[in-house]
Amino acid sequence: MTEILRVENLNLTYQKGGPQVLFDISFKVEKSDFYAIIGPSGAGKSSLIRCINKLANANSGKVFFKGENISELKGKQLRFVRRKIGMIFQEFNLIDRMSVIDNVLTGRLGYMNTFASLFRMFAKKDISRAIALISKVGLEDFANKRVDQLSGGQRQRVGIARALMQEPELMLVDEPTSSLDPKIAIEMMQLIKDIALELKIPVLCNIHNIELAKQFANKILGLQDGKKKFDDITEKLTEQVLQDLYKFEVL
């Protein structure tokens, strides 16, 4: 099947009595997609990404991952699904005092039993896979270095390697370039795209830089105030649509 992710009528309100963040969102992600979510700040982009792997709980609506309804999953079953979904974060979210390889290996936690993971008894297979991934993102010379001694771009690459340790079938990417300077940002997007192509997995990427979105994505989802305003291939994203989407954003 080529449809990896399908979202139907997703609604989200964070707190009881709080404002509604997402209104009836529906869209599909296919295996070869690099789907970019764009929109002004506060449009609900981060919340939408988090609803996919249930780091945020939608109030209503369904999420289908590879045809299976994952909206009601809990506990062990939820963890099995989360394993298959890799996530990359805006602020990298690494464990500062640990080395690159230790951080990358934590991506394997979903596949290990508690005792083994508490004592860090990683299988040799996992270790070699980790080293291979570290090389893939170009950090082979830093494998044993503490991550807080790395630059922003390098740290994001550690995050990418970590997500890949899960052998994911879908990549969720939350503002990967916001904490990076522009030149590195382009390299990062290219890296993510190349890896996704090589592993043949789709990417659902939150991004506020419209140029990067147009350059790397093949489909664009435009959100405004929690509502879907645009959902089509990149070529159809005209100036008119963009102006309409961002008209309420104060510069």
Next chain:
Amino acid sequence: MKTFALDVETYSQQNFTKIIKKFLFYISLVVIIFLSVYFIIILDTDWHRIGSGDSILKQLSYFVGLDLSLVQYLIIPTFETFLMACLGTMLGLFLSLPVAWLGARNVTPFGMLSFGFARFLMTISRSVHEIIWALIFVGAVGLGALPGILALAFRSVGFISKIISETIEGADKKPIEAIRAAGGSGFDVMYYGIIPQILPTVIGTIIFEWDINIRRSAIMGLVGAGGLGLAFFRQMQMSNYPGVTTVIMFIFILIIIGEIFSHFLRKKIH
């Protein structure tokens, strides 16, 4: 140049050593704990005198229940305990100011001599338990609330003056320079330069210590220095265990009130 590159073998070995070390550490921790419990408690305790599990439960059950007839007699001591804590903390602050001034390296007048002396006073204040302070002052001024207030004050000086002196040492020099440059006196420097900078920390410390002092104030009465401690002592002496529970309840309520107050005050500051 040292390389941070890795291969599977090196990492496996490194990791293996780490795992073994961790494992040994936790095992020895557990062993030490078991040995300690054995030697310290199990051997030293007179198990016959304690009695069976039954008699312990029976003793515990005596504490269950409240002696409501006491309540009217506990209101004033509770109030007294609260006041002792407030006055004790205030007096402690008052006494801490000169000590903090002597104990701050950047403003102390006689160099290492006065600094060392201040640090010595702070250490004494913190090392002498409030009960001992209470005993000392009861011996000096008699029974009542006064020795309690003094004991709390002298006990608090250590902490309060330590924090204040550290804040003074960390104070930004620029406003001080500016005032000096404008022709301000030593007093002006203190009042307009240093005090505004240290005031937030000082207030936070006072609230913190006041909160702790309420707890200490409740036991001053155990040695005759006023407050609910005396009620506790009397009820224990009469073996009126429900009465003891009632007094503890009052102490607990007083502490909760103090916690709510200090939480509220701290929020107001920030």
Next chain:
Amino acid sequence: MKNTYQNNGAKKFIKVSLFFFIIYLCFFYLNIDFERFFSALGRFGALIVNRYYPVDIHYVFETGYLKSILNSVQMGYLGLIIGVIVASLLSYFAAANITPSKKIAYPIAKFLIIFARSIHETIWTILFVTIVGFGMLAGVMALTMYCIGFFGKLFSEELENVNMKLVETVRSNGANEMQVFAFGVWPQVKTAFTGILIYTWDVCFRASTIIGFFGAGGMGWYLKRNVLQLEYARTSAIIVSIIILVIFSETLSAYMRNKIQKETQ
């Protein structure tokens, strides 16, 4: 403009005077006689010089007393270990952001910590002495409760200040709750844990030196005996030895704290 300035001054003056007036009322209410106080100060000085000096140093080195010092240390250290273990567990449930059960476990754990903390260590001692009799067992139990309250409050606050984003990340890897704690929470609080542990040792040891006064083992018991027997020279010797030991313990703690800080840098 001049008017507001003057008014502010007047307001301040009124506030300050009111403040001192209230303090005066308090003293009046508490029956504090200032004359008695000042004469007592003079007597206090004479008291110290005559009664508490010279200090009977030799008493401190008697075997009975030396053993009691060891007992105090043992009580302190056991109370610390057991207290910290229990407190760590409670703190996990008492931290609003990571507690697994917000409606049941959280309020219970929070309450237990606050309760343990509100009751002074001397009162815990008296209570446990009533239940299990005199000796070190009561002392260890009392110190355990004290440490639970002290460590529990500080550590649960530390847990509540953890960066939840890192926790979220480990969750997204598909980890279970224990792994989330071990890899998301623990690395962030590891250093604070040791710092708070050392701090708790300081206060715990200080408490262990005197809870013997109320029936537990250790130096406090000797203190009480000598106070009751009006053996002032020995009392002051005991107090001095307590002070020296506490200072020694604090110096050791400060050294350990520095060493750990250097290692984790």
